[in-house]
Amino acid sequence: MTDESSSPTDEPVRTLPAVAVVDAQSPGNIGTIARAMKNFGFNDLLLVDPPALDPDGEAYGFAGHAREDILPNATEISFTELVDTYHTIGCTAVTNEDDNSHVRFPYSTPADLADRLPTVAASTALVFGRERVGLTNEELARIDEICSIPANAEYPVLNLGQAATITLYELRRLTLSDETQLPAIERVRAPEQTIDRLYDQWAALLEEINHPEEKQEKTMRMLRRVFGRADLTEREVNTLLGLLRRATERPEEK
Amino acid sequence: MTDESSSPTDEPVRTLPAVAVVDAQSPGNIGTIARAMKNFGFNDLLLVDPPALDPDGEAYGFAGHAREDILPNATEISFTELVDTYHTIGCTAVTNEDDNSHVRFPYSTPADLADRLPTVAASTALVFGRERVGLTNEELARIDEICSIPANAEYPVLNLGQAATITLYELRRLTLSDETQLPAIERVRAPEQTIDRLYDQWAALLEEINHPEEKQEKTMRMLRRVFGRADLTEREVNTLLGLLRRATERPEEK
Known part of the structure; x- marks a missing residue:
């Protein structure tokens, strides 16, 4: 848990999770994810096999203020490098029902992660898959743990940008602590x-x-x-x- | 407490909140909101001054399975009709700091609403404003209560579709839990x-x-x-x- 390179007096420092997007087809979704990162205090965007991100295109158009930093500073990375470098948490709408297969089970919800991750000092990446099929079983098998957003049993498949937005919203506790735009006190009786x-x-x-x-x-x-x-x-x-x-x-x- | 028109055996029934979008410019955002509604079990979409929703355009393109029901069944409504018919909860990124003004304070977070609304039986509408400026002060003044999503103080302004997605995600307990547990209605508004x-x-x-x-x-x-x-x-x-x-x-x- 401790960083071997740090001096003995150093406390382990919690690193903010990076956000990785694997093989997205739509630049707009990458812009949406960058904006959610900015809204909830994340910085490091990792792109595996990304589409071209035209500065005049949808990625920048959807990114809001993230067009100034998160998006231009995004890092292109291979999937192998991603799983080798980070503790990876793969997000998927479809989990296994039980432990007959470990590929998509057990899983955590974003709220579970928000409870757990703040006490962990480590390099973590949240990994989101391509639009139509998400992360493949082969990719999920190489990933450390599974995260799934609870949704309507009849239609649980979220859009990529929306799934990332919800996950980052839940994990804002890792980044913003008490520093939101809202006064800490909602009401003063x-x-x-x-x-x-x-x-x-x-x-x-x-x-x-x-x-x-x-x-x-x-x-x-x-x-x-x-x-x-x-x-x-x-x-x-x-x-x-x-x-x-x-x-x-x-x-x-x- | 009882509804005079109902039979003596009727329990007060909790109505699912409607989702109202005021003066949105982008059909894509309306599609995104419709999809989030479907993902989290909401049905009634109310549109105030909507853009044209072309069946071959972005609204339907972004709606996922909601293109089959929520989007074609959306109701166009005036703002006055909206506030006259529903208990309205207006969502805004910017609240007042304290109780010097009542327009945007006190506020609730979506998580607060998720705690409170399941026990209230009444017609409620979640109201989201236009893309750039959200709901105006004039509109908020006619709305019953304020909701705000905690976000990065440096950039708390969420994209419309993303704000609605997070709010509906938090309020999923109103809709999805119906499958597994009896609603405990404590009040009938x-x-x-x-x-x-x-x-x-x-x-x-x-x-x-x-x-x-x-x-x-x-x-x-x-x-x-x-x-x-x-x-x-x-x-x-x-x-x-x-x-x-x-x-x-x-x-x-x-």
Whole structure:
């Protein structure tokens, strides 16, 4: 697991998985994969028997910002060199049902890999096959492990670009850690005291509009359920509070 | 909680989310989305201002087996009809950083939705915007809640087809798990028309309490966000409606 060439004090460094595409026919798919790599923080694109990638063609057209680095820096490599250099994970839609054959079984899902790979320091390549038939049994037999995306039993065969996109999305934890474009916090719930003031104001309003006393408790409970599961922000509570206060304290003269 | 029109023995049935694409320019992206729908078990494709879909063109070329059903059965719909008919979840790469604005915050990730939606019975549509600019702020303001895919902070903008593919992949639990496990419905969201009456009543109350005209739109948007993510039941909406109506129409004599 440790890198023999590193000094004794060095911690093993996790290398980001490379992405290998074997014998793709469509430049557009390679562009799509490059874009997904950029979106999810991968860098190294390896191409086995690629089609010509015209800078004015579909590969560059589909690559988004990856046209500036990932695509022009892609490395052409032979399949043998690929399996010799990397721990290879071959992606396929069709697995074996059981262990009668080991070619496509056992397999991991991308989510399984996302759980496991972050704790592994090694050179890894995710390997995607050609459009129509994916990776052949002969290729899969030379590959270290199998990955398959769970999908509709009636039609589990994903398009190459889409399969790679989903796999890289699941494995983003390897690359992005917490550094996504999204704020780490999805919601900021208002302080409990603030929320309590909201309920107090509702209670005042109920009284003001002569809500039947016997229904009061039940209604307050419902309000607490509704707002409880909405995780109100402080700003939302304050705006609601203002509205309710004015609804409650409306001047008698209209 | 019960649907008045259904027989007493009927269980609330979870409806699969529809997938809506707003103003897409590229037929190929629509084909890609249709294929992802088929791969992950979705059926209903709604198209707002779609490009022409030539049976010999890219939409059908990219759709895989979805060319046989999802694509030819797609429904053209206006944006207004979409937001009036469905609980809408708008997908965008760019969220607000915090709760200073309600247009793009709070948000959920597709994984969050996959946790929450399986327990909600209601008509829901996942809404994806046009290629370059996604959904506009004006469109998002009319949409019930926000979804965003975590990605590389330096380049979080996914291609339309890839964004939809990832979202549908995450939500596959809504569709594919039906084969193997009973859906556990915990809530039945109120019909969209009922929820719209709630917003109408809020609007009437705002007017009655002289809420500043320039804040009206923003406040309504906030209310939509708050109640949008609370998945109100019909009973909850009706109770709220009654409270708000009485708050609005309070007799002048106290």
